[in-house]
Amino acid sequence: xxxxxxxxxxxxxxxxxxxxxxxxxxxxxxxxxxxxxxxxxxxxxxxxxxxxxxxxxxxxxxxxxxxxxxxxxxxxxxxxxxxxxxxxxxxxxxxxxxxxxxxxxxxxxxxxxxxxxxxxxxxxxxxxxxxxxxxxxxxxxxxxxxxxxxxxxxxxxxxxxxxxxxxxxxxxxxxxxxxxxxxxxxxxxxxxxxxxxxxxxxxxxxxxxxxxxxxxxxxxxxxxxxxxxxxxxxxxxxxxxxxxxxxxxxxxxxxxxxxxxxxxxxxxxxxxxxxxxxxxxxxxxxxx
Numbered sequence: 352x353x354x355x356x357x358x359x360x361x362x363x364x365x366x367x368x369x370x371x372x373x374x375x376x377x378x379x380x381x382x383x384x385x386x387x388x389x390x391x392x393x394x395x396x397x398x399x400x401x402x403x404x405x406x407x408x409x410x411x412x413x414x415x416x417x418x419x420x421x422x423x424x425x426x427x428x429x430x431x432x433x434x435x436x437x438x439x440x441x442x443x444x445x446x447x448x449x450x451x452x453x454x455x456x457x458x459x460x461x462x463x464x465x466x467x468x469x470x471x472x473x474x475x476x477x478x479x480x481x482x483x484x485x486x487x488x489x490x491x492x493x494x495x496x497x498x499x500x501x502x503x504x505x506x507x508x509x510x511x512x513x514x515x516x517x518x519x520x521x522x523x524x525x526x527x528x529x530x531x532x533x534x535x536x537x538x539x540x541x542x543x544x545x546x547x548x549x550x551x552x553x554x555x556x557x558x559x560x561x562x563x564x565x566x567x568x569x570x571x572x573x574x575x576x577x578x579x580x581x582x583x584x585x586x587x588x589x590x591x592x593x594x595x596x597x598x599x600x601x602x603x604x605x606x607x608x609x610x611x612x613x614x615x616x617x618x619x620x621x622x623x624x625x626x627x628x629x630x631x632x633x634x635x636x637x638x639x
Contacts, residue, residue, distance in 0.1 A: 356465070358476040359401060359458045366394050366454040370447055390450045396422030398454045401461035407474045415474075426453065440533035524562070524583075525555040526610050526620035531592065538624050544600050544631045550624075552608060553590040556583035564589075565611040570597050570626070571604040597628040604628055 369389060396419035404410050410418065430449045439445040465473040529551040530537040539548035556562055566578040575596060581589055595606060603625050610620040 356462060359398070359462045359465075362394055362398055362401075363455045363458045365389070366451045370451040373447055374444060390447060390454075391427050392420055392423050394423065394454050395426040395450055395457075396420060396424075398457040398461060399426065401474070402457045402464060405461060405464040405468060405474060406472050408472075409474070426450075435534055435536065437534075438532060440529065440535075522558045524558060524564075524610070524612065524620065525553075526608075526622060527553050528608060528622050528624070529553065539595065539626065540624075541627045541629065542595065542597055543629045544597055546631075547594040547596045548626070550593050550595065551590060552578075552593050553588065554581075554583070554610065554620075555588045556585060558583075558585060560585070562612050563614070567607075567609045567611070568593055568595070569605075569607040569609070570595060571599070571601070573598065595626070597626060600628050600630045602627045 366389075397415075399422050400410075400415055400419050404415070427446065427450060430453065431446055434440060434442075434445050434449060437445075527535075528538070529535055531549055531551055533551065538550060542548045552566065552568075554564065554566075561582060561584045564578075564581040564583065566581065567574055568576040576593055578591060583589055593608075597604060604627070606624050606626055608622040609618040611617075612619040
């Protein structure tokens, strides 16, 4: 391995190692967030920049770092958007796996492109102390680099504080609605009386202690299904398919999903969608 390959090999190895550590420590939420930070702010953009600009003189070092950060912040949301239309849906684990695959594949592409260039033409990370580009940089360039490092360092400190600080305001429960493929799309909008329409209801507890939940599903004010006594510990997830069967015809009927926590009579979370309910199809004799 020569110097022009070292950064790409380290990027690929770090992404795989971080992925394994994050997925293997589901109970250590702070560690997962801290180690997952490079997936968002550095590694995807750096690998893509290396694949797009393999030559040493394509962009200077300051531009390469700045564009790596900007591209990373743009790439991860696009990965999440693509996953929303995939069988895996949007979630922390699919996003991390997809990000790692993106990083490794783009790093491999960059490695191939660098190997097609002469050693003097291919980009290679300088290991001089201080780096040669720093000694050649003008005053404003140095100020920009210092400001960029301060921003990245401040972001890391903020993430560490948010991940490790425990307070009552941080306790919450995710409550969400998906289609049967696990995506936030293709919700039913039209049904007939007596014919079921199915959705997937889910929640994830981020409360400080175990909580007991009750879920009521209502169509136009009438309760059609109840899930009672659902107990979740911290970071535990619950999902269930819900069959929506309307009893009368009418347009714009509200379907409500009400979440109650720890015996409260007031909904803790609520979701809704709208259904146009058509009359039942008459049988061959015109009667039901």
